[in-house]
Amino acid sequence: LHEGDQSAVRDFLAGQELADIAGYVEELNVGDDLAAMRLLPLHDQAELIAYLRPSSQMEIATRMPRRELAALMTAMSHDERADLFKQLSDEAQEAILPALTKAEREDLRRLASYAEWTVGSVMTSDYATLSPDMTPTQALEALRSQALEAETVYTAYIVDQSRHLLGVLELRDILMARPRQHVGDIMDREPIFVRADAEQEEAAKLVARYDLIALPVLDGNDQLVGIVTADDAMDVHEEEVTEDFHKGSTIGPIETSVSEATIAVLYKARIFWLVLLVFGNIFSGAGIAAFEETIAAHLSLLFFLPLLIASGGNAGAQSATLMVRALATGDVRPSDFGRLLGREVLIALALGLTMAVAVSAIGVWRGGPAIALVVAVSMIIIVLAGALIGMCLPFIFAKINRDPAAASGPLVTSMADVLGVLTYFTIAAALLDV
Amino acid sequence: LHEGDQSAVRDFLAGQELADIAGYVEELNVGDDLAAMRLLPLHDQAELIAYLRPSSQMEIATRMPRRELAALMTAMSHDERADLFKQLSDEAQEAILPALTKAEREDLRRLASYAEWTVGSVMTSDYATLSPDMTPTQALEALRSQALEAETVYTAYIVDQSRHLLGVLELRDILMARPRQHVGDIMDREPIFVRADAEQEEAAKLVARYDLIALPVLDGNDQLVGIVTADDAMDVHEEEVTEDFHKGSTIGPIETSVSEATIAVLYKARIFWLVLLVFGNIFSGAGIAAFEETIAAHLSLLFFLPLLIASGGNAGAQSATLMVRALATGDVRPSDFGRLLGREVLIALALGLTMAVAVSAIGVWRGGPAIALVVAVSMIIIVLAGALIGMCLPFIFAKINRDPAAASGPLVTSMADVLGVLTYFTIAAALLDV
Numbered sequence: 040l041h042e043g044d045q046s047a048v049r050d051f052l053a054g055q056e057l058a059d060i061a062g063y064v065e066e067l068n069v070g071d072d073l074a075a076m077r078l079l080p081l082h083d084q085a086e087l088i089a090y091l092r093p094s095s096q097m098e099i100a101t102r103m104p105r106r107e108l109a110a111l112m113t114a115m116s117h118d119e120r121a122d123l124f125k126q127l128s129d130e131a132q133e134a135i136l137p138a139l140t141k142a143e144r145e146d147l148r149r150l151a152s153y154a155e156w157t158v159g160s161v162m163t164s165d166y167a168t169l170s171p172d173m174t175p176t177q178a179l180e181a182l183r184s185q186a187l188e189a190e191t192v193y194t195a196y197i198v199d200q201s202r203h204l205l206g207v208l209e210l211r212d213i214l215m216a217r218p219r220q221h222v223g224d225i226m227d228r229e230p231i232f233v234r235a236d237a238e239q240e241e242a243a244k245l246v247a248r249y250d251l252i253a254l255p256v257l258d259g260n261d262q263l264v265g266i267v268t269a270d271d272a273m274d275v276h277e278e279e280v281t282e283d284f285h286k287g288s289t290i291g292p293i294e295t296s297v298s299e300a301t302i303a304v305l306y307k308a309r310i311f312w313l314v315l316l317v318f319g320n321i322f323s324g325a326g327i328a329a330f331e332e333t334i335a336a337h338l339s340l341l342f343f344l345p346l347l348i349a350s351g352g353n354a355g356a357q358s359a360t361l362m363v364r365a366l367a368t369g370d371v372r373p374s375d376f377g378r379l380l381g382r383e384v385l386i387a388l389a390l391g392l393t394m395a396v397a398v399s400a401i402g403v404w405r406g407g408p409a410i411a412l413v414v415a416v417s418m419i420i421i422v423l424a425g426a427l428i429g430m431c432l433p434f435i436f437a438k439i440n441r442d443p444a445a446a447s448g449p450l451v452t453s454m455a456d457v458l459g460v461l462t463y464f465t466i467a468a469a470l471l472d473v
Numbered sequence: 474l475h476e477g478d479q480s481a482v483r484d485f486l487a488g489q490e491l492a493d494i495a496g497y498v499e500e501l502n503v504g505d506d507l508a509a510m511r512l513l514p515l516h517d518q519a520e521l522i523a524y525l526r527p528s529s530q531m532e533i534a535t536r537m538p539r540r541e542l543a544a545l546m547t548a549m550s551h552d553e554r555a556d557l558f559k560q561l562s563d564e565a566q567e568a569i570l571p572a573l574t575k576a577e578r579e580d581l582r583r584l585a586s587y588a589e590w591t592v593g594s595v596m597t598s599d600y601a602t603l604s605p606d607m608t609p610t611q612a613l614e615a616l617r618s619q620a621l622e623a624e625t626v627y628t629a630y631i632v633d634q635s636r637h638l639l640g641v642l643e644l645r646d647i648l649m650a651r652p653r654q655h656v657g658d659i660m661d662r663e664p665i666f667v668r669a670d671a672e673q674e675e676a677a678k679l680v681a682r683y684d685l686i687a688l689p690v691l692d693g694n695d696q697l698v699g700i701v702t703a704d705d706a707m708d709v710h711e712e713e714v715t716e717d718f719h720k721g722s723t724i725g726p727i728e729t730s731v732s733e734a735t736i737a738v739l740y741k742a743r744i745f746w747l748v749l750l751v752f753g754n755i756f757s758g759a760g761i762a763a764f765e766e767t768i769a770a771h772l773s774l775l776f777f778l779p780l781l782i783a784s785g786g787n788a789g790a791q792s793a794t795l796m797v798r799a800l801a802t803g804d805v806r807p808s809d810f811g812r813l814l815g816r817e818v819l820i821a822l823a824l825g826l827t828m829a830v831a832v833s834a835i836g837v838w839r840g841g842p843a844i845a846l847v848v849a850v851s852m853i854i855i856v857l858a859g860a861l862i863g864m865c866l867p868f869i870f871a872k873i874n875r876d877p878a879a880a881s882g883p884l885v886t887s888m889a890d891v892l893g894v895l896t897y898f899t900i901a902a903a904l905l906d907v
Contacts, residue, residue, distance in 0.1 A: 054663060056665065056683055058682050058683050058684075179613075179648070182648060183648045183649065186645050186648050186649045187649065192645055192648065193627045193644070193645075193686075210627070210644065211620050211626055211627075214613070214616060214617045214620050214626065215617065215620045215621065229488060231490065247704075247707065248492050249490055249492050250492075250704045252627075269703060269704075270681075270684045270703075273681065273707065277802060280714055281798055281802065283718075284717075284718070284721070284794055284797075284798045285794060285795070285798070287718070287721065287794065287882075288787075288790045288791045288793070288794035288795075288882060289787065289790075289791065290791050290794060290795065296799075296804045297795050297796075297798070297799040297804055297805065298799060298804045298805045298809065298813075302816055302819050302820050302823070305795075305816075305820050306820055306823050306824065309788070309791050309820070309824060310823075310824055310827055312787070313784065313787055313788060313791075313824060313827075313828060313856075314827065314828060314831050316783060316784070316787055317780055317783075317784055317828060317831055317832060318831075320779045320780035320783045320784075321780060321835065323779035323780070323783075324775070324776035324777055324778070324779050324780055325776070327775045327776060327778065327779065328773070328775065328776045331772050331775070334772070334775065335769065335772060338765050338768070338769060339762070341758070341761045341762065341765070341768065341775075342758035342759070342761060342762045343758055344758065344761065344778075345754045345757030345758050345761065345782070345890055345894065346751055346754035346755060346757070346758055348779070349750060349751075349754045349757075349883075349886070349887060349890060350747065350750070350751055350754075352883075352886070353722075353723065353746070353747055353750055353883045353886075354743070354747060356722045356723075356882060356883055357722045357723065357724050357743050357747075359722070360718055360719060360721065360722035360724060361719070361722075361724065361731050361739075362731075363718075364715055364718045364719070364731070365730075365731040365732060368711065368715065370730045370731055370732045371731065371732045375732065379732075382736055382739075385736050386736050386739050386740055386743070389736070389740050389744075390740065390743060390744055390747060393744055393747075393748065394747060394748060394751060397748050397751055397752075398751060401755065405758075422747075448721075448722060448790060448882045448883075449783075449786075449787045449790055449882075452783070452786070452787075452886070453783060456779055456783060460779065
């Protein structure tokens with residue numbers, strides 16, 4: 040690039056996918072990244088910038104001359120440019136607006152106005168429309184004229200004068216239609232749709248459930264205001280999955296990517312549950328303190344304490360994870376609880392018995408047969424209790440309309456810890472102090 | 474249905490999406506489900522059965538007369554029917570084959586021959602093809618004639634006589650082409666593709682990265698053998714995400730859905746790590762046993778033991794989850810380790826200090842200032858150590874080419890437990906026994 044050998048670079052870039060070029064651009068130095076982008080045609084630049092990380096987008100956008108940025112934003116897909124616009128400083132926003140057409144300004148302001156977690160914030164307004172009275176040939180011609188601008192032409196939306204959604208039609212059905220038919224005859228009159236103020240997760244679920252290419256978005260007046268494409272729905276879904284992973288380890292919501300999050304953001308997302316669980320574990324400590332006499336008389340009991348309480352927690356974390364994920368994918372429904380509970384009891388008993396056998400051998404070696412018996416019996420009960428807590432908690436959360444994912448590993452482990460301590464020493468006191 | 478009021482049911486079904494009808498059919502009694510299905514046109518039946526759970530598919534298929542099942546399978550998309558075929562008993566397979574055409578039999582055998590986790594096992598062979606010398610009009614006509622059979626017509630594949638892949642073309646580009654151009658001029662000559670024997674996850678990643686509608690699949694001779702559509706890639710991705718969730722709680726691979734898994738399957742998936750972690754926790758027990766004298770002299774130390782070791786484990790589980798997920802989505806790369814390590818140290822120190830303050834108040838109350846000091850210092854070190862173990866383990870696993878997801882919560886917790894016990898009692902022995 041420095042050598043001025045631009046045509047070689049240009050040839051190289053022509054053979055590459057934009058998603059890969061984005062990777063190269065991010066690794067270039069400040070200045071070079073902009074120079075490399077400028078070697079591409081405007082339309083590719085507009086697509087490329089959408090593949091960059093938000094922080095890289097911002098960096099490049101703020102270094103671009105105002106006119107160039109306006110041209111780029113005009114070529115960008117409507118949802119991507121709204122996302123970029125939202126990130127710009129108030130100053131930069133004000134600078135860019137006059138360089139855009141009135142229609143673009145309004146579109147930008149409208150898309151940028153939806154709250155962060157809503158369908159409106161992830162939809163795009165560059166969809167293809169048809170009229171109900173068009174013939175298949177006319178419809179194809181209409182889609183051809185919109186193909187450069189529209190995010191997808193594989194699903195088209197049929198609207199009346201005031202943009203009320205009349206129906207949806209796939210391009211495949213237009214291809215297969217007979218010449219005399221009209222769009223209005225073959226369109227789906229009861230299409231799946233979503234409201235602009237619904238949660239974005241809702242759109243992702245509908246797209247996945249009905250295998251849609253794009254989902255129409257209506258406002259409160261039943262007017263079509265945008266579409267959510269399958270790949271944007273996929274991105275939303277990925278965000279939700281990440282949130283579920285984080286919840287599973289008591290990590291609160293993080294707005295930015297983990298890689299770009301600041302220390303303060305990550306601290307805030309983590310501290311709340313950590314401190315809360317400290318207080319939860321006071322009960323375990325109090326449990327131990329209550330049995331100080333038993334412990335003082337049989338200090339060898341302490342050897343098995345970490346092992347027993349960890350086993351209950353681990354079995355519980357397994358059960359919770361299985362149920363949280365199965366509930367999230369729809370594999371299991373809240374109404375399946377009864378059927379699954381019986382199965383879980385049997386599995387947990389089998390697990391507990393196996394582990395009791397493993398641990399009683401160590402028990403005999405470390406503390407003699409009496410201790411071995413205490414440890415083995417405790418193990419069965421603790422694993423059973425842990426597994427049942429882990430299995431029931433997600434269903435209870437679902438029942439009280441909380442996210443089952445909040446039944447996280449650490450929460451289950453903490454509850455299993457308390458129960459484990461009490462079970463172990465109660466049994467020990469009963470069997471050893473007689 | 475029993476009342477014989479079939480036309481009312483038929484009218485009701487006509488207004489419903491097939492994905493929803495599948496839900497109703499699954500809740501019907503044996504016999505009724507088949508009767509309800511038969512009210513739909515064959516093409517819809519073929520699509521409907523793909524939405525049913527594997528066990529429901531099997532139940533219905535085994536109850537269908539052989540000829541009816543053959544007709545249904547002929548109408549099904551090629552990948553779905555291969556999946557159904559694989560589930561049938563050897564007897565049922567032999568019974569159905571003669572009722573199919575030779576081409577269908579061969580297609581079925583070939584698709585069913587790929588190993589479970591490969592791209593070949595999720596691809597479909599009903600893709601649309603074009604010749605390089607076609608004009609846009611001819612190409613549209615060709616796609617029209619394939620629209621009923623093909624899984625998608627929005628991406629078409631250009632092959633030579635021996636099915637070598639020459640290029641890929643989107644229907645959108647055919648629409649926008651000039652009348653004099655030929656398919657060979659406008660097709661993408663270096664399309665993204667995947668090999669049939671690659672891991673299925675590979676296909677899902679490529680589809681997501683390049684926002685593809687469908688991904689072509691080549692065999693070892695560069696011949697086109699199938700495509701993976703975006704919605705099938707999404708299903709593969711969902712399976713992988715579920716596996717990652719399970720690994721995060723030390724649950725081994727489960728072939729079927731959790732809801733349908735047997736007790737034996739779930740037992741096997743869970744027992745290995747549970748027993749392994751029991752032995753890991755012996756080290757914690759041995760650590761406690763090594764400090765029996767210190768503990769006997771200061772039994773109040775035990776009160777804080779669960780709280781301290783749980784805190785290290787919880788902080789570690791948080792760090793591990795953040796890193797495992799960020800590595801899985803590509804948000805963080807293994808090369809980012811150095812940059813993120815510094816940030817993690819600072820976050821962990823901030824977390825540890827906050828928790829030390831919280832816990833030292835309890836320390837003064839339960840055991841006096843000396844114990845409070847021991848507990849506070851231990852907390853900072855334990856949280857720091859836990860967080861660093863949780864952060865480093867996924868990177869180490871990635872470095873030695875293991876799945877970072879194996880750096881699960883319970884594994885991190887167990888390691889943090891050992892370190893926590895040793896840290897706590899070492900500090901206690903040093904500060905209290907002087």
